[in-house]
Amino acid sequence: MMIKEVITVILLVVGCFFFLAGTLGVLRFPDLFSRLHALTKADNLGLGFIAAAMALHIGSPWAALKIFSIWFFTLLASSTSCYLIARFQKEKDQPTDRKEVE
Amino acid sequence: MSVLIDIILAILAIYLAFQSLLAKRLTQTVFIFFAFGLALALAWVRLGAIDVAITEAAIAAGFMGVLFLDALRDFSPRTSNNQEKTEAAKDIFSKKNTKSLLLPRVALVLGLVLFLLISLEAIWNIPDGGGLTVSVETMLPESGVEHPVTAVLLNFRAYDTWLEIGVILLGLLAIFATGGIKLYLKPDVPAQDILLRQVILFFTPILFLFGAFLLYIGKSGPGGAFQAGVLWAAIGILLHLGGKPVFSMIPRWLGQLLLTLGLGFFLLLGFILMAGGATLFEYPPAYAGVLILIVETLAAISIAAALTAIFANLNQMQEKPNDIESTT
Structure with a gap:
């Protein structure tokens, strides 16, 4: 019981660290691409650790499945929106790109 | 510890509300408003009102967020095709502003004071014994559902819920009236991006399933x-x-059928019940569970249709000037 709690706390702290790192990246990085990188990569990892901690804390396989599906959907949605924002920015920087292809 | 979290959450919500009002750029306003919606949802969770929290997160941070982002795109300098005009309009607006800034300020302060007094009065007069909880609990077996919130919304105070569905439809009608209605016939623009299309196709059944789950779980949670x-x-x-x-x-x-289904069936059911000698929305306890599920399903369909139509119409309204520009 004790070991389980210790592992939960460690996972939570690690998750919070990644969130903190991601936020720091968003605030400090110079351009949109590196900011996106910091936000989506670090936050997804942080959420993964927190999800693992919560799953361990609740300790039922059914709840764990639900928690990890939340993580999975967030992963999917955030990477897609990251891609879309990056694509928008790229087109804004080089507006001729798409028209030449068409 | 939990009191500390509550205090931080309360301060955060008020801070974000002020920041979203005072932010210099519209983009900041919109994104702080998202954060405000999420803080509010967390506050509802802390107050034990999970139903309100889900609705708050879905509507304030989700649906309103989409509408605001859409409006933001309309305001961005990249899409506004007549920037000089907006500059001129801004000048007029700011001149007007300096002249008549006193009145809004006085109104704001008066409103805040009034709001504070009302909330203090409400806190002062919280009834002992948890208000109406006891009477809801005693009537719960007759309501046909196990969750007190659903019992109140769909049975005891069904009239209010019926009006709420009507309000959403009324909002849509207002948007129709301001010029959205004929823009339905927009030619299909396929999504240019294959990844976006695939992700949307992937999420569609999951969202549908999750919505159906929330609908059904409303009976007991x-x-x-x-x-x-x-x-x-x-x-x-x-x-x-x-x-x-x-x-x-x-x-x-x-x-049109999808839009009016929820409101129409709800009202029809009320009239049939009245014809049977009961009052409006007084379900017979034996069938209450089934009736509530049917009403909720149809209402959910109508709400979904109305919200989608609101977005679609607002989204197309702003594309109109661009079309005109491209043809001239």
Whole structure:
């Protein structure tokens, strides 16, 4: 019981660290691409650790499945929106790109 | 410890509310408003009102967020085609502002003071014994559902819920009236991006399933028609953004049927119950569970249709000037 709690706390702290790192990246990085990188990569990892901690804390396989599906959907949605924002920015920087292809 | 979290949450919510009002740029306002919606949802969770929290997160941070982002795109200098005009308008506006800034300020301060007094009065007069909880609990077996919130919303105070569905429809009618209605017949613009299309196709059945789950779980726990309706509306909005505008793909009568289904069936049921000698929305206890589920399902469909139509119409209204520009 004790070991389980210790592992939960460690996972939570690690998750919070990644969130903190991601936020720091968003605030400090110079351009949109590196900011996106910091936000989506670090936050997804942080959420993964927190999800693992919560799953361990609740300790039922059914709840764990639900928690990890939340993580999975967030992963999917955030990477897609990251891609879309990056694509928008790229087109804004080089507006001729798409028209030449068409 | 939990009191500390509550205090931080309360301060955060008020801080974000002020920041979203005072932010210099519209983009900041919109994104701080998202954060405010999420802080509010967390506050509802802390107060034990999970139903309200889900609705708050889905509508304030989700649906309103989409509408605000859409409006933001309209305001961005990249899409506004007559910038000089807006500059001139801004000048007029700011001149007007300096002249008549005193009145809004006085009104704001008076409103805040009034609000503070009312909330203090409300806190002072919280009834002992948890208000209406006891009477709801005693009537719960007759309501046909196990969750007190759903019992109140769909049975004891069904009239209010019926009006709420009507308010959403009324909002849509207002948007129609301001010029959205004929823009349904927009030619299909396929999503240019294959990844976006695939992700939308992947999320569509999941969102549908999750909405249905929330609808059904409303019987015994937090969830219900509004939450499910917003999730289903998310499907419609995603499909619209992905180049499949649902409302221009289905026949017009079907769209109108979907929009009015919830309100219409709810009212019809009320009238039938009245004809049977009961008062409006007084379900016979034996059938209450089934009737509530049917009403909730139809209401969720109508709410989803109305929210999707609101988004679709607002989204197309702003594309109109661009079309005119491209033809001239």
